[in-house]
Amino acid sequence: MESRSFTVSLSKNPVVKMDVIPGHFSTKHYHTTHYLDLSSLKNNVKVARDVAAELALPYLTSKLVDTIVCIEGTEVIGAYLAKELLQEGTSVINAGRDIYVLTPTVNINRKLVFQTNTQELVYNKNIILLVSLMARGVTVNSVLECLAYYGGRVVGISTLFNSLPESHKYGNRTLFKNIEVHSLFTDKDIPGYKISSPSECEACKEGRGLDAIVLEDGYIKI
Ligand SMILES: [Zn+2]
Numbered sequence: 001m002e003s004r005s006f007t008v009s010l011s012k013n014p015v016v017k018m019d020v021i022p023g024h025f026s027t028k029h030y031h032t033t034h035y036l037d038l039s040s041l042k043n044n045v046k047v048a049r050d051v052a053a054e055l056a057l058p059y060l061t062s063k064l065v066d067t068i069v070c071i072e073g074t075e076v077i078g079a080y081l082a083k084e085l086l087q088e089g090t091s092v093i094n095a096g097r098d099i100y101v102l103t104p105t106v107n108i109n110r111k112l113v114f115q116t117n118t119q120e121l122v123y124n125k126n127i128i129l130l131v132s133l134m135a136r137g138v139t140v141n142s143v144l145e146c147l148a149y150y151g152g153r154v155v156g157i158s159t160l161f162n163s164l165p166e167s168h169k170y171g172n173r174t175l176f177k178n179i180e181v182h183s184l185f186t187d188k189d190i191p192g193y194k195i196s197s198p199s200e201c202e203a204c205k206e207g208r209g210l211d212a213i214v215l216e217d218g219y220i221k222i
Pocket of ligand 1: 024032203
């Protein structure tokens with residue numbers, strides 16, 4: 001399975017790359033034709049720094065940012081993103097300000113929450129939501145609802161990989177109608193990439209067994 005893997009890199013900076021394995025994979029919510037290894041982008045400090053520099057560009061001169069909310073293991077990138085946004089420069093809008101990097105907690109009812117002492121970093125603040133992968137939008141929508149509940153203003157979503165259609169509705173509120181989404185890679189970078197519900201999966205219909213089960217930070221071969 002791994003022998004089929006290939007690399008997709010950013011044309012302007014080939015250090016920023018992800019390994020892709022074609023096959024038949026199952027996640028908690030859907031089946032997919034490719035496994036994406038985003039771990040180097042998130043956990044290799046040098047690469048994460050370059051990823052952050054790229055993700056900072058759309059906000060650098062135009063968006064005031066108070067808080068970066070990280071989910072799905074994007075905290076290292078989040079810290080570098082804050083550093084990029086705080087760099088000195090006359091056109092850098094956040095220079096000299098403070099930016100906080102925050103992760104919501106999952107409570108015993110499996111609901112995303114911010115603890116009392118961090119809620120003030122969300123309420124009435126300008127927030128970038130930093131996400132690893134947006135496939136069906138279930139996770140990102142639940143985080144957006146959580147941020148809206150705590151009174152945060154989301155100025156943009158940045159993601160490492162995005163396969164959501166342009167028509168996707170982010171959250172259920174008009175608040176998120178024109179939300180900016182910035183993606184490092186999209187499904188257009190992977191020829192043949194497809195996600196589908198298990199009942200509509202072509203590989204399943206052809207009777208092909210699963211190669212692996214994909215978890216948040218890796219996969220388990222079957
Ligand atoms: Zn399938």
